[in-house]
Amino acid sequence: MAVMPKVTSGLGWEDGAWGEPKETASLPVSCAGVSPAPRLRALGGLAVATLLSTLWLLWLLGSAPGGAPAPQPTITILIWHWPFASQAPELPSNTCTRYGVAHCRLTTNRSLLASANAVVFHHRELQTRQARLPLAERPQGQPWVWASMESPSHTRGLGRLRGVFNWVLSYRRDSDIFVPYGRLEPREGPAPPLPAKSRVAAWVVSNFQERQRRVQLYRQLAPHLQVDVFGRANKQPLCADCLLPTVARYLFYLSFENSQHRDYITEKFWRNALLAGAVPVVLGPSRVTYEAFAPPDAFVHVDDFGSAHELAAFLTGMNESRYRRYFAWRDRLRVRLFSDWRERFCAICAHYPDLPRGQAYQDLEGWFQA
Known part of the structure; x- marks a missing residue:
């Protein structure tokens, strides 16, 4: 199976962004006429700095002051044409949750083209001209997924898809989204x-x-x-x-x-x-x-x-x-x-954080025939 490049992210700040409290020499406090005010002010300043540091860290981690994590955004996957069907099955909001994938929404509503996180095209419908690529309406930078579970011997028309697709979903182990039959x-x-x-x-x-x-x-x-x-x-x-x-x-x-x-x-x-x-x-x-x-x-x-x-x-x-x-x-x-297309499409969300950005298959036919 091909190892795909990982997209990683991290939270952090430069050393010393907050600074460290400087050490101060302990001063003897006499019982006669020396006020504790300077020490109290120092302790108060340290407490304020600690509180601000904590609040800043919570903000960086995307947590509310009460400790509740910020809600994870839902990934919307638009299926342009449901495979081998004139009508898609019901796709309730918890469809992918059934397959162990959270924060994932499958839809066939083409009006969501501009806002979808990724769009999937099943090749059979492209091959038979039942579906056409909305190239003119494609939002800049939107990932498009080529999906097929057929063999190269039963796949035609890949030559006209040069540079169109960013990710591949198939049974091939070197696919971006690897989905075996079982x-x-x-x-x-x-x-x-x-x-x-x-x-x-x-x-x-x-x-x-x-x-x-x-x-x-x-x-x-x-x-x-x-x-x-x-x-x-x-x-x-x-x-x-x-x-x-x-x-x-x-x-x-x-x-x-x-x-x-x-x-x-x-x-x-x-x-x-x-x-x-x-x-x-x-x-x-x-x-x-x-x-x-x-x-x-x-x-x-x-x-x-x-x-x-x-x-x-x-x-x-x-x-x-x-x-x-x-x-x-x-x-x-x-x-x-793995015979349900809903589960196969939910796998896109499961892989989404690690999928390569910026790539395009310039020779999809050559890759698939290899």
Whole structure:
């Protein structure tokens, strides 16, 4: 993951701005006729100076005299067009609070363009011309965010966006706002029992094209491995609530990405396999990339085998003890999905203080294709 430059701020003042009280020699006070007034005046002056110093420090720290911290300003994120929808979901004021992000407001009200702290543009709507960039009305210095969770193979029109966007929100680890499709988090409490298995391998696919590497690999596997294919491509679609219990009955799930690109690991890995309780057989980025997201013994990578026949022999020859080792991670980790665009957009506020100012992607296409 790329390390982004941090924007830091601090409070302080130059040494000696207040000065230090000078030491004074102790004077003997006789009992006969020496007035204590000078000493009282000195003590009074010191008390006043201390009080002023305290009040000044409180002011610097943004606190009221009663100790209550100054309210943190709310960050307004304008979503220019809601992804894959003609209408946005409800966005109450506590939307981001639900995801652990405070002082963050999501809105689709375009009349707030001039005052928004950042504006987000989802690429699919720019690509299909459903949305257009308000370049003429853009306030000077306003950060614009390019958002996409699609692979470069399904992304067009980046060449006309040179110098437009300041930040990127995507699944790429070197994005300004990195939002993966999922991740493993520490588990609290015992793991649920592993579902009973009655079938060998499943694959849910809708976009089935012979030129795709995943289809070619499936064709090579099918003679040696029992694979049940679901989805529109095989005229066996699964309802939204049917996918997980269906896949749970299988030993393996083919987590084959539609294209192979840097960090492109989608719900096919996180939801369809790991969350369902099947061992993912992955086709995507390199094994090293997968190991940045999951333990090395949580999946089977196709690149570890010289041929589809070798892969099939490994899967069909696996004994129960070896198979269960692929689920050792479940004792300490659980799957968390990031599928809600509201949560993805709230992440902008979470990263906002540390996001780089003054940068612009002069070659967004070159960066994304790398």
